[in-house]
């Protein structure tokens with residue numbers, strides 16, 4: 446029985462004690478850490494001391510005394526080992542959207558004879574919107590966007606592609622790309638590779654340096670647990686430093702902001718990708734959240750993530766009522782991220798019925814229910830409970846209730 450089996454797996458799980466580092470509500474199975482990571486207990490204490498001792502007491506002196514000014518860089522160095530980046534290449538700042546603008550412009554500047562940004566059809570909309578926004582801003586003579594299906598990206602690389610922009614783990618299907626192979630294909634075609642790590646950083650090892658990635662962005666509030674609206678991060682491979690000036694030339698990307706010079710001169714290295722004043726409250730929260738990863742081997746995290754989703758898939762395979770859903774996520778480990786996506790014609794209402802029963806999932810149009818497994822805090826008991834609840838919702842057709850039909854603004 447999967448309940449006993451789950452209890453046994455949790456007892457044998459060496460990472461299980463990490464759950465204690467998080468404040469999770471009782472009686473809730475939280476499977477939406479791929480959308481908003483849970484609250485690490487260390488964040489509350491750190492933000493309290495920021496308010497009381499730093500902002501509250503030392504006021505503006507804190508920029509120097511408490512190193513506020515260096516936080517984007519320092520928190521970037523905490524993220525670096527999670528994404529396989531040697532020091533000096535990662536900065537925590539702004540949102541993924543804003544960072545994409547900076548990095549896509551950088552890529553075009555590094556490939557002056559080429560115009561095309563190649564994107565994956567069905568990738569996260571903001572990635573595509575930003576590419577199209579940049580293209581319409583620069584004009585068709587300088588930039589255009591072309592899309593290809595995920596398995597056609599390598600074949601679609603031609604001598605006009607300046608940059609391949611792709612999310613490692615697709616937000617809808619949970620399918621994972623082979624970063625090393627696609628990066629190699631981009632380079633063979635003379636293009637750069639820009640990776641979006643929103644659904645991989647913090648859930649599995651990422652090897653930006655080893656794969657030869659050129660540029661990357663990632664999310665602070667998903668698997669890194671930095672809190673709602675946490676700063677994102679960006680990565681620029683060292684070999685591209687200093688060759689290009691990114692277009693959002695704000696004062697904090699200046700080599701000497703407090704010289705207040707009339708002429709903009711970019712800072713050395715990745716620091717030039719900073720634009721305006723960073724949110725110190727948000728960076729302190731992310732800094733504390735990242736401390737949960739100290740001493741955790743990413744290979745172990747990945748192994749647990751796959752074990753959780755395997756366990757969940759086996760549990761729904763065993764439930765006759767679950768034949769009503771289609772599994773969109775690939776079963777092969779190498780092709781899977783840290784979520785399981787199920788399609789059902791009444792997907793939105795199914796998700797609402799699960800949430801009402803205490804299993805927090807989310808919905809992505811048109812018909813996808815996502816079960817995100819955060820290996821730092823999710824348990825096998827969570828996976829078993831979610832499968833059982835899904836079977837009940839489907840068997841009893843609970844999703845047909847009127848109250849599950851009306852859509853909220855955030856799904």
Ligand SMILES: *Cc1c(COP(=O)(O)O)cnc(C)c1O
Pocket residue numbers: 540541542543569571572612616641643644664677
């Ligand atoms: C969550 C997510 C984003 C979020 O972008 P923001 O600008 O930080 O809100 C971007 N891309 C992908 C693939 C995502 O999953």
